[in-house]
Amino acid sequence: MKYRIVEQTRPGGLLAQVYREVLAPAFPPEEIESESSVAETLEAGLGSLLVAVDESGKPAGAAFGRWWEASRVQMLVNLAVGPGTRGHGLGGRLLQDAVDVWRERYDPCLIVAEIESPDARMVHEAYGDPRRRLGFYESAGARVLDLPYFQPGIGGVSRRVNGMLLLAIHADPSFTPDRPDRLSGKPLRSFMTDYLLAAEGQAPSDWDAKALFKAIDREGGVPMGRWGTSA
Numbered sequence: 001m002k003y004r005i006v007e008q009t010r011p012g013g014l015l016a017q018v019y020r021e022v023l024a025p026a027f028p029p030e031e032i033e034s035e036s037s038v039a040e041t042l043e044a045g046l047g048s049l050l051v052a053v054d055e056s057g058k059p060a061g062a063a064f065g066r067w068w069e070a071s072r073v074q075m076l077v078n079l080a081v082g083p084g085t086r087g088h089g090l091g092g093r094l095l096q097d098a099v100d101v102w103r104e105r106y107d108p109c110l111i112v113a114e115i116e117s118p119d120a121r122m123v124h125e126a127y128g129d130p131r132r133r134l135g136f137y138e139s140a141g142a143r144v145l146d147l148p149y150f151q152p153g154i155g156g157v158s159r160r161v162n163g164m165l166l167l168a169i170h171a172d173p174s175f176t177p178d179r180p181d182r183l184s185g186k187p188l189r190s191f192m193t194d195y196l197l198a199a200e201g202q203a204p205s206d207w208d209a210k211a212l213f214k215a216i217d218r219e220g221g222v223p224m225g226r227w228g229t230s231a
C-alpha cells in the first residue's frame, strides 16, 4: 500500500475522520484531548495535523503538533498509526516528515513529546507497547529528559497522568548552550508553565509541580540521553 502525507493547519478537512478513526482509538482517554480542543488549536493557528492517507484517501496514520510560541517549543501531541498498519515504517515516516516540517517552520525550536514510561504496564493492545514505543522514538534520535515528569491533567489537576517521560525529539543548538546532552531549563520552564496553565486551568502550587520545576531549573541544564542513562 502506498501512502501520501498531507498537512492541514486549519480545522475541518480530515480532522473528524482522523480523530475518530486513528487518534482516539490509539490512546487511553486521559492521554488525549477532545476533538473540539484539537479544532480550537488549529483555529488559533497553533496546530499542525499531518495525515498519512492511503490510495483510496483513507487516513492510516497521523501526527498532531501544537506550537508554544513564548518558549519556541513544538509539542508532538499525538502520533498514531492504525493497528493493522503498525510496524511497516509509516510511523517513522510521519515522525520524520513532522520534524522536517516543524523545524523548517519554527526554527530555532525544540520539539518534545510525552510518552508512557516503559515501566508502565501495557494497558491495552490498541494503545501499543510502552517499551517498543520508547524504542521507536530512541531509534529516531529522541532523548529522554531526566525529569520527574507527569502529563498535565487535561481539564484539571486530578487528571494528571503519572509515569510519563518527556522526550526531546529535536533541540536546536541554541537550546543546548553548554553541552549537547544538557537542555537549557529556560524554554522548558516557560513551556511547562504555559502548558500546565492551559491544561489544568490554574498555575500549580503542589509538590509534584515544585519537584518538576526544581529539576528543570538545576544548574547546568537538564540531562538528556537514552532511557535509564541520562541521570
Ligand SMILES: CC(C)(COP(=O)(O)OP(=O)(O)OC[C@H]1O[C@@H](n2cnc3c(N)ncnc32)[C@H](O)[C@@H]1OP(=O)(O)O)[C@@H](O)C(=O)NCCC(=O)NCCS
Pocket (backbone or CB within 6 Å): 026, 027, 077, 078, 079, 080, 081, 082, 085, 086, 087, 088, 089, 090, 091, 092, 093, 113, 114, 115, 126, 127, 128, 129, 130, 132, 133, 134, 135, 136, 137
Ligand atoms: C508508535 C507508533 C506510532 C509507531 O508507528 P509504526 O508505523 O508502527 O512504526 P514503524 O513501523 O515506523 O517503526 C517500527 C517501530 O515502531 C514501534 N512499534 C511498532 N508497533 C508498535 C506497537 N504496537 N506499540 C508500540 N510501538 C510499536 C517499535 O519500536 C517498532 O520497532 P521494532 O519492530 O523494532 O520493535 C505506532 O505503533 C502507534 O500508533 N502506537 C500507538 C499510539 C502511540 O503509542 N503513539 C505514540 C505516543 S504519542
